[in-house]
Amino acid sequence: MAHSPFFQRQAKARRNTLLLVALFSTAVMLITLSVCVVGYMVTRSTTSALPFHHWLLTSHGLITAGASIALMGVGSLIRWIDLADGGRRVAEMVGAQPINPDTNDPLERRLRNIVEEMAIASGVAVPELYVMDQETGINAFVAGYSPAEAVMVVTHGALTQLTRDELQGVVGHEFSHILNGDMRLNVRLIALLAGILMIGQIGLFLARAGSYSGAVRTRRDSRGQFALGTLGLVLIVIGYAGVFCGRLIQAAVSRQRERLADASSVQFTRNPDGIGGALLKIGLQGSHLGTTRHASDMNHMCFGESTRMKFMGLLASHPPIEDRINALQPGLITRLRSRLRDTRSSEALRNTQAENSAQRQANASGHAPGNAPESTQTSTPASALGFADPAPFNTLANKGSGSPLAGNNRYRIAANTPMSVRVGQVYPGSENYAKDLLGQLPATCRGLIYTRAGAVQLSYSLLIADLPAEQQQRYLALLPAHSVVGHQEPILQKLLPTVTALGAAARFPLLELAMPALRKLDPSEQQQLIHNVKALAVADQNISLFELALTSFFSRHLSPRSGRAVAVKYRRFQPVLPALRQLFSLLARASADNPQQAQASFSQAMAGFGVSGDAVPKMLTSVSLRELSQALAELNKLSPLLKPAIIDASAECVSQNGHISVREYEMMRLVADQLDCPMPPLID
CATH class of the missing domain: 1.10.3680 (TerB-like)
Structure with a gap:
């Protein structure tokens, strides 16, 4: 039976974890042998100059090898535990700042609009969005353990230097990583690399300790510090060998996935010029991350190379830019270069970063939008920035049959077509549906969904929209008073007409739009929301299928462990x-x-x-x-x-x-x- 490639790629991503463990074990063995060679040179005089392979079996050799393996294992374990909460912790690690769902920044709103379209079209909850607001390079990555708990991080350079089509291409690339299960492997690779680099970090600490000079230092102290510093330098050299092994592992697990994600972006957006233009700008302006010490750790996760390194062809986590563009469509790079020459001079491209820096300073000093550089004018029409113009509310109740939101109450299922084929796919009709839905959402309603209180009231409206007004009020009276998750009638009455008008087909997408705001509730508020949703579901003593599914959805995604990885436990039914x-x-x-x-x-x-x-x-x-x-x-x-x-x-x-x-x-x-x-x- 044919199934969606989604499941094969998910299974392959899990199998790649075994490959990752094998590569990590090999790197640990090589680094341990290197440390043992140093230990052998230091201690062989006390062991009668035994051959190295005999020395390894002595107490000195076993202690040295065991301590090296233990240090690397502990380093990986600490980082593994640190990243147990998934994508949100990775974003915090690199210093990214969350983008508020109701942000007024036009560039951030453009990004959110693109991400929402892609999320609705693919059936994925809208990822939490973060921005690295001090990074002028063009880059992005996603992190997390499951599609429903993903986090997307973009650089300020990506927001300011990419057009809407180019940014959409980057978002499509990152959604491919979400759907293909790459995120889980990427986060675990960060933890394993931390262990490999542990020896070098210890060496750096010893070297600094050896170079420290106190107020009073004896001759014996000087000899001890010299020996300590020398040992530290040797361990730093071994640490660089660990860096080399780590980069090889990143390249081994990342390059093919990047090619697949590029191709998937074209499939999602049906526009090779978008991601191709983004890649071309990376080739001209760079994608390196300069404000985080974790840039090298994140290299395999990012859209482009996040760190500078020698032996680029051997150690790069991504294929060369020209190869990636040519793989999208023959002759694309020539067409993009010609278009770029026609629209912007090379001098303008070199000055883009300076303009962006000036714009940030102007915003910080409170200058009027009219004084901003032309490339970032805030007076740009909303349609040019990718915002869907909300239709008047009265059009929602009178949609024509051509609207994807309109149509029959039942769908015909094609014969011999398994439903699982649709999982993890993006169809042209789905993309049109997403754009139509966002375009028909009243601006007031859309703004409310982006707030915590509005997202909570939307959750309640999904459960009571089909009930008579008197019954709605009777059920809502069961909810305890609360400033955020309690019943708020003014907000609810602004949402209910839209939920009713859009119909059942729009309720799951509306829930996807509300998830970023719901995740920002305090843990106690999330638990109270779950309790309230269950109370509304059982109020009539007759739980519907939708109510059961909705309560299960909230119980999972708003639980304290929602971002944790789910391990495979069963391989048969x-x-x-x-x-x-x-x-x-x-x-x-x-x-x-x-x-x-x-x-x-x-x-x-x-x-x-x-x-x-x-x-x-x-x-x-x-x-x-x-x-x-x-x-x-x-x-x-x-x-x-x-x-x-x-x-x-x-x-x-x-x-x-x-x-x-x-x-x-x-x-x-x-x-x-x-x-x-x-x-x-x-x-x-």
Whole structure:
């Protein structure tokens, strides 16, 4: 059965972790041998000048080797634990500053608009956005352990020096890393590199200690400090060998993935000139990071080389710029160079960084926008910066049939087409849908979603939008008063008409737009929000499929461990059959017209996992919120290559006569999200 390349790439990314461990082990062995050679030269006189291979088995040799391995292991372990919270910690490590969801900066709003379009089109929650506001080079990276918890970091140079199409190409490249599972490997590589570099850092410390001169120093102290400094210098030399090994590892795991991400960017945006232009500007102006000491650690994660190094062809984590551009489209680099010569002189390109610096100083001193350099005028029309012009509200209730937001309440499922094929893909219709949705969101509503209070009230409106007004107020009265996560009627009434007008198909995308603001809630506020959402879901004693999926979504993504990696625990279905029983019982009962039809759907779904005939367990009569959350958590521990079968079986459960309702599909997207399987909107 054909499945989306998403699952193969996810599985390959996990297998690459084994390759990474093998390369790390080899580097540790080589560095340990180098340290042992130094130890042998220092101590061989006390061991009767034994040959090196014999010396290794003495107490001196074993202690030296053991201490070296332990130091590198501890160094990696400390960084591994430090990065356990995922992308947010990586962004903080490099000094990036978060971009507020409701930012008024036009360049940051342009970036957010591009990212939101791509997120909605691909079915991924909008990543948290950060900017390295002191970096003039053009660069970007994503970090995290799952698509739903990703963080995207861009440099100030990328915001100011790239056009909208070029920035969109960079964002498409980074979304490829999100969808292909590269982020997890990238973060773990940072931790492993920290261990490899530990010996050199110790050497640097010893060298500094050896060069320290106190007020009173005896002759013996001088000899001791000289020996300490000499040992430190030797360890620094060995440390450079560790740097060399680390760069080789980065190059080994990164180059092919960068080519794939470039190609995926063209697939997502259908515009090779965008990412090609960004790459050309990197070749002319550079992508190096100069304000963080972690630039070399991040090299394999970034869109372009983040650090200068010798032996570039051997140690570079990325293919040469010209090769990357030529791989996108034959003759593209020639066309881009010609266009660049026609639009901007080479002198202007060399002066771009100076202009950007002047602009930042002008902003800091409070100069009027009219005094800013022409390239960053804040009076640029919103449409030129990539903002969708919000349509008047009355057009939402009277959309024409040509709008992707309009259409039938049910979608036809093509015969013999597994639903899992759609996972991790971006379709032209999905991109148009995303642009149309953002364009039709009233400016007031969109601004509210970007705030914490507005995002909270949106969550409540998704649950009560279909209820009569009197029932809405009765259920909202159940929520405890709170300044942020409590019921706020003025905000809610501004959001409810939009949620109702856009319909069920827009509710999951609206939730994706609200996630950056919801992540900024305090932990206690997040837990209170989860409690409130559950209270609204069970208020009528009749929990719908959407309510179950939505509460599970909040329970996972707003939990204290939401950014942590989920390890593969199961490589066959037998251990998770109880979880499958709970999921399929729920789906079959919620979408069937009668108990007989529900049992038939349930039995058919379970048969796909080797359970048939008398072995089929009885369908559960009810599934609680906790049971559903636990079931989805267990299923998420399956190997990526096993998850497509669950997606396809779930689709069979909810589809009736080859059709699937909008709400059923959106519920499936929420369930798939719990399995780290982003699904794009289904456009009829």
